[in-house]
Amino acid sequence: MEFETLCLHADENKKDEWGTLTMPVCQSATFVHKGVGVPSEFSYSRLSNPTRAHLENTVARLEGGAAAVAFSSGMAAVTTVMKLFIGGHIIASEDLYGGSLRLFRNVNSGEGMSFDFVDTGDIAGVEKLINKNTKAIYAETPSNPLMQVSDIAALADLAHKHNLMLIVDNTFLTPYYQRPIELGADIVIHSGTKYLGGHNDTLAGFAVAKTQELAEKIIYYAKTIGACLAPFDCFLIERGIKTLPLRMDAINDNAKHIAEWLKNRREVKKVYYAGFKDHAGYAVSIKQSTGFGGMISFEVESKSLAENVLRKIKVFQYAESLGGVESLITYPMLQTHADVPKDERERRGINDRFLRISVGIENIKDLIEDLRQAFEQ
Numbered sequence: 174m175e176f177e178t179l180c181l182h183a184d185e186n187k188k189d190e191w192g193t194l195t196m197p198v199c200q201s202a203t204f205v206h207k208g209v210g211v212p213s214e215f216s217y218s219r220l221s222n223p224t225r226a227h228l229e230n231t232v233a234r235l236e237g238g239a240a241a242v243a244f245s246s247g248m249a250a251v252t253t254v255m256k257l258f259i260g261g262h263i264i265a266s267e268d269l270y271g272g273s274l275r276l277f278r279n280v281n282s283g284e285g286m287s288f289d290f291v292d293t294g295d296i297a298g299v300e301k302l303i304n305k306n307t308k309a310i311y312a313e314t315p316s317n318p319l320m321q322v323s324d325i326a327a328l329a330d331l332a333h334k335h336n337l338m339l340i341v342d343n344t345f346l347t348p349y350y351q352r353p354i355e356l357g358a359d360i361v362i363h364s365g366t367k368y369l370g371g372h373n374d375t376l377a378g379f380a381v382a383k384t385q386e387l388a389e390k391i392i393y394y395a396k397t398i399g400a401c402l403a404p405f406d407c408f409l410i411e412r413g414i415k416t417l418p419l420r421m422d423a424i425n426d427n428a429k430h431i432a433e434w435l436k437n438r439r440e441v442k443k444v445y446y447a448g449f450k451d452h453a454g455y456a457v458s459i460k461q462s463t464g465f466g467g468m469i470s471f472e473v474e475s476k477s478l479a480e481n482v483l484r485k486i487k488v489f490q491y492a493e494s495l496g497g498v499e500s501l502i503t504y505p506m507l508q509t510h511a512d513v514p515k516d517e518r519e520r521r522g523i524n525d526r527f528l529r530i531s532v533g534i535e536n537i538k539d540l541i542e543d544l545r546q547a548f549e550q
């Protein structure tokens with residue numbers, strides 16, 4: 174089956190006695206045993222639930238993994254996966270989602286784990302950091318918010334040469350545009366809150382494992398820690414996935430236009446967008462993904478202009494998050510990256526002139542017109 178069809182029909186196991194077309198919300202905490210010592214397929218909803226199993230089967234198939242586990246948020250997925258590496262050393266992308274950075278630095282580091290942060294696009298640079306305690310490489314590509322691209326196949330080769338696991342956060346491109354497991358990754362992470370759900374209305378997260386053996390370990394931690402996705406939220410994410418390809422294509426097209434428009438503005442000093450032919454990671458992007466997604470960051474000439482844009486924007490909404498049908502704009506310095514030390518933020522270009530947009534599916538004319546009027550001082 175092709176990807177668009179899988180988004181609707183990936184879970185061939187879904188069948189019930191009523192013949193429901195749509196997987197219903199199975200709102201039950203527990204399940205009745207069939208007899209003494211004869212459990213039902215499901216026993217307790219922290220461990221597993223029919224609506225969640227349906228969603229997990231869908232996501233596993235879209236990512237080409239052996240199994241997927243659905244969590245109550247992307248951060249719950251990352252937190253649970255990190256339990257596989259207790260006491261170990263991890264090499265992670267330096268340009269990382271702010272919450273993952275906070276988890277690694279401020280929580281996991283205090284629990285006996287250690288981290289090095291590096292540009293994971295630089296394979297030799299990653300290799301230099303491997304030591305005898307290193308357990309995994311954790312990459313986000315394209316990265317957030319600087320849109321740095323890492324070569325997943327090259328990272329997988331490096332990881333496996335040293336007996337490490339490769340974890341890829343695939344939130345930005347989704348399996349519609351990029352399938353890390355096919356490129357060699359061992360675990361894929363998602364914030365399902367973003368493009369998979371796609372409607373800015375539900376929090377969710379996923380961990381997808383390449384092998385069943387690895388999935389079993391994640392499932393063990395997931396059921397023990399308990400950050401599982403509730404049945405109704407599973408239903409909403411499943412519904413979002415049905416239109417994933419349509420939304421991604423609309424977003425991808427809109428983003429190309431907006432990136433070009435920003436590039437041609439005199440007041441814009443720099444545009445970070447993986448789809449530019451002169452982007453350092455363009456060749457790798459073309460090789461490993463089939464779209465560039467909807468994320469664009471840019472630097473304007475002054476702090477006052479950045480604030481002006483945020484104040485005047487009408488169609489774009491000034492809100493955290495990304496990946497939904499509504500276009501959003503964020504000020505990373507004050508929002509997603511507020512916890513990153515100032516020196517480091519400035520060094521990487523995340524300053525008071527730096528804005529990030531998540532392009533939605535509105536008509537491109539309205540989006541461009543909105544930006545145009547917001548740039549007027």
Ligand SMILES: *Cc1c(COP(=O)(O)O)cnc(C)c1O
Nearest residue numbers: 246247248270342344364366377
């Ligand atoms: C949002 C996000 C997360 C965290 O997901 P939540 O659902 O907000 O917990 C992780 N990685 C990336 C790339 C994200 O954008």
